[in-house]
Amino acid sequence: MQISLDINGSLRDVYLDPRTTLLDALRSHLGLTGTKKGCDHGQCGACTVLLDGRRVNACLTLACMAQGAKVTTIEGLGSSDALSPLQAQFLNHDGFQCGFCTPGQICSATAMLEELAAGWPSHASTDLEGPFPLSHAEIAERMSGNLCRCAAYSNIVDAIQNAAKDGDAK
Amino acid sequence: MSLGKSLPHDAAPLHVTGQARYVDDIPLPATALHLAFGLSTIAHGEVTALDLSAVRAAPGVVAVYGPEDFDPVPDCSPSAHDEPMISTGEVLYLGMPLFLVAADSHLAARKAARLAKVSYTEKPALLTVDDALAANSRFEDGPVIWAKGDAARAIATAPHVVEGQFELGGQEHFYLEGQVAACLPLEGGDLLVHASTQHPTEIQHKVAHALHLPMSAVRVEVRRMGGGFGGKESQGNALAIACAVVAARTGRPAKMRYDRDDDMMITGKRHDLRLLYRAGFDDRGQLTGVAFTHLFRCGWAQDLSLPVADRAMLHADNCYHLPHIRIESHRLKTHTQSATAFRGFGGPQGMVGIERVMDHVAHALGRDPLEVRRANFYAPAEPVASAGGASPPGPPEDISEQAIGAGPVPPSPDETVDLTSRGAVEGQPERGVAPASPGAQTTPFFMPVEDFIGHELVARLVETSDYAARRAAIADWNAASPILKRGIALTPVKFGISFTLTHLNQAGALVHVYQDGSIHLNHGGTEMGQGLFQKVAQVAAGVFGVDPYAIKITATDTAKVPNTSATAASSGSDLNGMAARAACLTLRDRMAAFIAGKHQVKADAVRFEGGRVRVAGESYGFDQVAAWAYLARVSLSSTGFYATPKLQWDRKAGKGRPFLYFAYGAAVTEVVIDTLTGENRILRADLLHDTGNSLNPALDIGQIEGAYVQGAGWLTTEELVWDGKGRLTTHAPSTYKLPACSDRPDVFNVALWGRPNREDSVGRSKAVGEPPFMLGISAFYALSDAVAACGPGYPALDAPATPERVLAAVQRVQAHV
Ligand code: FES
Ligand code: FES
Numbered sequence: 001m002q003i004s005l006d007i008n009g010s011l012r013d014v015y016l017d018p019r020t021t022l023l024d025a026l027r028s029h030l031g032l033t034g035t036k037k038g039c040d041h042g043q044c045g046a047c048t049v050l051l052d053g054r055r056v057n058a059c060l061t062l063a064c065m066a067q068g069a070k071v072t073t074i075e076g077l078g079s080s081d082a083l084s085p086l087q088a089q090f091l092n093h094d095g096f097q098c099g100f101c102t103p104g105q106i107c108s109a110t111a112m113l114e115e116l117a118a119g120w121p122s123h124a125s126t127d128l129e130g131p132f133p134l135s136h137a138e139i140a141e142r143m144s145g146n147l148c149r150c151a152a153y154s155n156i157v158d159a160i161q162n163a164a165k166d167g168d169a170k
Numbered sequence: 171m172s173l174g175k176s177l178p179h180d181a182a183p184l185h186v187t188g189q190a191r192y193v194d195d196i197p198l199p200a201t202a203l204h205l206a207f208g209l210s211t212i213a214h215g216e217v218t219a220l221d222l223s224a225v226r227a228a229p230g231v232v233a234v235y236g237p238e239d240f241d242p243v244p245d246c247s248p249s250a251h252d253e254p255m256i257s258t259g260e261v262l263y264l265g266m267p268l269f270l271v272a273a274d275s276h277l278a279a280r281k282a283a284r285l286a287k288v289s290y291t292e293k294p295a296l297l298t299v300d301d302a303l304a305a306n307s308r309f310e311d312g313p314v315i316w317a318k319g320d321a322a323r324a325i326a327t328a329p330h331v332v333e334g335q336f337e338l339g340g341q342e343h344f345y346l347e348g349q350v351a352a353c354l355p356l357e358g359g360d361l362l363v364h365a366s367t368q369h370p371t372e373i374q375h376k377v378a379h380a381l382h383l384p385m386s387a388v389r390v391e392v393r394r395m396g397g398g399f400g401g402k403e404s405q406g407n408a409l410a411i412a413c414a415v416v417a418a419r420t421g422r423p424a425k426m427r428y429d430r431d432d433d434m435m436i437t438g439k440r441h442d443l444r445l446l447y448r449a450g451f452d453d454r455g456q457l458t459g460v461a462f463t464h465l466f467r468c469g470w471a472q473d474l475s476l477p478v479a480d481r482a483m484l485h486a487d488n489c490y491h492l493p494h495i496r497i498e499s500h501r502l503k504t505h506t507q508s509a510t511a512f513r514g515f516g517g518p519q520g521m522v523g524i525e526r527v528m529d530h531v532a533h534a535l536g537r538d539p540l541e542v543r544r545a546n547f548y549a550p551a552e553p554v555a556s557a558g559g560a561s562p563p564g565p566p567e568d569i570s571e572q573a574i575g576a577g578p579v580p581p582s583p584d585e586t587v588d589l590t591s592r593g594a595v596e597g598q599p600e601r602g603v604a605p606a607s608p609g610a611q612t613t614p615f616f617m618p619v620e621d622f623i624g625h626e627l628v629a630r631l632v633e634t635s636d637y638a639a640r641r642a643a644i645a646d647w648n649a650a651s652p653i654l655k656r657g658i659a660l661t662p663v664k665f666g667i668s669f670t671l672t673h674l675n676q677a678g679a680l681v682h683v684y685q686d687g688s689i690h691l692n693h694g695g696t697e698m699g700q701g702l703f704q705k706v707a708q709v710a711a712g713v714f715g716v717d718p719y720a721i722k723i724t725a726t727d728t729a730k731v732p733n734t735s736a737t738a739a740s741s742g743s744d745l746n747g748m749a750a751r752a753a754c755l756t757l758r759d760r761m762a763a764f765i766a767g768k769h770q771v772k773a774d775a776v777r778f779e780g781g782r783v784r785v786a787g788e789s790y791g792f793d794q795v796a797a798w799a800y801l802a803r804v805s806l807s808s809t810g811f812y813a814t815p816k817l818q819w820d821r822k823a824g825k826g827r828p829f830l831y832f833a834y835g836a837a838v839t840e841v842v843i844d845t846l847t848g849e850n851r852i853l854r855a856d857l858l859h860d861t862g863n864s865l866n867p868a869l870d871i872g873q874i875e876g877a878y879v880q881g882a883g884w885l886t887t888e889e890l891v892w893d894g895k896g897r898l899t900t901h902a903p904s905t906y907k908l909p910a911c912s913d914r915p916d917v918f919n920v921a922l923w924g925r926p927n928r929e930d931s932v933g934r935s936k937a938v939g940e941p942p943f944m945l946g947i948s949a950f951y952a953l954s955d956a957v958a959a960c961g962p963g964y965p966a967l968d969a970p971a972t973p974e975r976v977l978a979a980v981q982r983v984q985a986h987v
């Protein structure tokens with residue numbers, strides 16, 4: 001079927017089998033290979049992208065379901081000369097080793113900070129009403145859907161904390 | 171000077187923007203074929219009929235290959251030629267590839283692979299250590315036995331004895347990027363292979379062999395891997411060979427990527443084993459004699475199991491001087507995935523064994539396990555002049571001349587043998603002279619331990635982690651807490667650095683300086699996240715006195731640097747850093763001689779620093795000197811080579827010096843367990859690790875933290891389960907519990923020891939890839955400590971210490987009378 005996707009601010013038309021996942025559409029049909037396939041079963045988070053700002057596993061989302069939404073991938077968050085605050089902090093804090101989980105981590109963290117700002121509590125929150133101090137435990141809980149086999153977790157948490165501070169300072 | 175700086179990973183800007191390219195991201199022509207294997211559904215038996223007609227007829231399928239399509243079926247083994255790419259009729263494990271499908275999409279290939287009609291005659295499968303022992307199913311004729319002193323007598327006459335046995339589980343690599351390879355046919359039958367591999371030369375060799383091509387007809391390129399951890403040392407061979415075979419037959423590019431579940435079903439994992447021990451000791455806990463038996467489950471093919479099991483024996487002593495020791499190692503052949511290399515390469519398994527003895531002895535004596543550990547430490551290193559921090563390493567000698575003819579007569583060339591594999595050849599006994607230091611204590615394999623820093627390192631960690639006070643506080647806390655119990659343990663690490671197959675300890679590099687002063691660096695090591703490329707670039711930048719970012723780091727390529735060893739055994743920066751350094755020094759010397767000649771001064775008066783070249787009071791840009799040197803017809807390209815000195819090793823006898831040096835470390839972990847459910851978590855970890863003069867402290871700390879988490883994961887949550895039919899039931903992260911962000915200890919303190927390597931390594935640094943993995947052992951013994959607080963018995967934990975096992979151990983110690 002013919003579908004039209006709004007990806008990183010531009011409309012892309014693509015002809016797909018209706019059962020194609022958003023992940024395969026991005027990687028195999030649209031040449032956007034920044035989004036990674038780690039497990040293809042919604043278990044690792046490597047494929048995390050944003051749909052209207054909310055994080056989803058692209059491997060569990062059909063491409064046709066993303067019609068009408070704004071899809072943001074790692075390529076749309078920033079570029080080498082205009083890094084997003086999270087991208088810059090992942091770079092400063094070595095928030096990765098092999099880098100394979102990194103696009104998913106950054107997309108996930110981007111939406112996670114929004115969720116926090118919107119007052120969504122997590123399992124680790126002590127007070128459901130907020131505010132939610134950005135503790136290690138809070139970040140760890142909210143990022144637990146993104147596996148990093150290199151276990152660069154300390155640096156990932158540092159990067160997120162610092163990006164959040166950057167955001168507050170603005 | 172760029173050495174020792176915490177510069178970010180060279181590809182960092184690419185990683186954070188999603189531009190870093192992995193094999194599956196490389197654009198291929200639309201004609202590319204996608205491959206998948208059809209897998210066996212039984213663990214042992216014969217295929218009586220393989221009906222592939224439905225597979226052939228499936229939409230998108232272009233070709234299907236069964237065993238009869240090959241003569242012979244290509245071999246994928248890095249060692250004993252016992253791994254046909256697809257079964258030749260005999261099924262040896264559940265998940266074994268039976269046939270190969272090529273289709274115009276990945277999905278079409280995978281769907282078609284399910285359509286085969288396979289009939290089998292099933293045979294009883296040997297799945298467990300007991301099955302294999304009963305059937306005497308093993309690699310090598312019998313167990314390998316190394317002995318020093320008289321362990322049996324020492325144990326028999328000891329004041330006290332402990333003995334026991336435990337199971338030590340395997341571990342799935344779960345490199346986040348699964349196995350993948352792609353092959354492009356070139357003119358004249360040549361092939362270009364992109365593979366996610368730690369061992370490009372082996373892929374080159376195996377592909378060439380499969381297609382009866384000379385190695386020169388196959389080029390393998392590896393820019394990076396999304397994690398390797400040992401799982402990409404040999405386990406990618408089958409994919410690369412399959413792609414090459416299809417590309418050669420169809421003339422179309424071919425790509426193969428295992429789906430995650432297939433990856434876990436097909437590929438090998440860390441070796442699991444049963445470990446038996448018996449130890450005699452005195453009232454202080456000092457061991458008088460110890461005997462170990464290792465029963466390794468190696469799976470269906472030999473792969474790298476022999477050197478893995480050897481390395482377990484080589485680390486059976488860890489930090490402890492054991493004058494009377496006997497180690498018996500069985501390498502059992504079972505109908506399961508072929509266990510393979512995994513960070514530490516058997517070393518962790520050996521080390522957990524001796525740490526178990528320490529833990530058990532301390533329990534028997536009612537002492538702090540740390541006291542028992544310290545009582546058994548090797549004697550401290552004698553201070554040596556060369557270890558002074560101020561003395562930079564001299565330029566590496568040109569050892570290429572010496573190396574020729576200096577070694578033993580090489581084995582007669584057999585083109586089927588991959589000489590660069592850790593598993594391929596029996597170690598040639600090296601008969602060079604190992605410089606022994608008189609009086610130094612020796613390991614169970616008679617290597618003098620000349621650099622033991624465990625005493626000081628542990629003393630520092632005890633202080634910084636506040637071990638003694640916390641141990642006392644935990645005892646009080648436990649006394650008042652009936653349900654939750656805490657535990658703490660400090661375990662040390664001593665890990666030998668070098669390939670135990672001595673001839674693999676060599677590396678090459680290729681460096682070009684272009685006329686505009688830009689520098690191109692290439693070496694035989696592969697990048698899998700460990701930061702090797704960045705470290706080697708820092709070495710090169712240091713030699714030329716330029717900014718590390720001025721160095722162009724390029725993909726590992728068998729056409730640039732040949733005959734490389736796997737990036738494994740933690741040796742990546744040791745070997746490749748030295749080779750790159752040698753190449754850069756050659757070029758710098760040529761440039762210095764040229765510019766000195768123009769100024770009529772000696773070449774050694776020329777300085778390369780800050781991107782400038784200073785000579786006779788003048789200062790020129792590096793690019794200026796490069797341009798002049800080009801015009802003066804000075805060669806601006808050089809190779810570099812390095813061979814690790816001092817090694818000699820006879821694996822059959824278990825004697826010699828297999829390692830250039832040891833890397834050390836220690837960790838304190840504190841845990842809490844719930845005695846009603848067995849649930850547990852790590853509360854705090856303090857790590858102190860020896861990286862010599864770190865080449866890049868930030869990268870090293872990242873490696874150490876990651877390794878600890880992975881090591882603790884191995885011993886706590888990562889459990890592999892096979893059912894009674896030999897089916898791996900934990901074949902996805904939904905059932906196989908990998909450490910997540912929330913499993914990182916709440917308090918996590920990591921420090922570098924920071925004294926120079928006493929051996930002349932690159933920048934006097936030490937290898938860091940594997941050694942800190944074993945810091946995770948402290949988590950396991952902290953759990954043992956917590957369980958021990960529940961009753962009088964010894965916990966005797968099996969690994970991984972899952973909640974179920976912790977709960978069982980709690981009940982055991984409580985029931986103990
Ligand atoms: S690839 Fe989507 S969650 Fe793993
Ligand atoms: S950086 Fe390798 S998986 Fe996260």
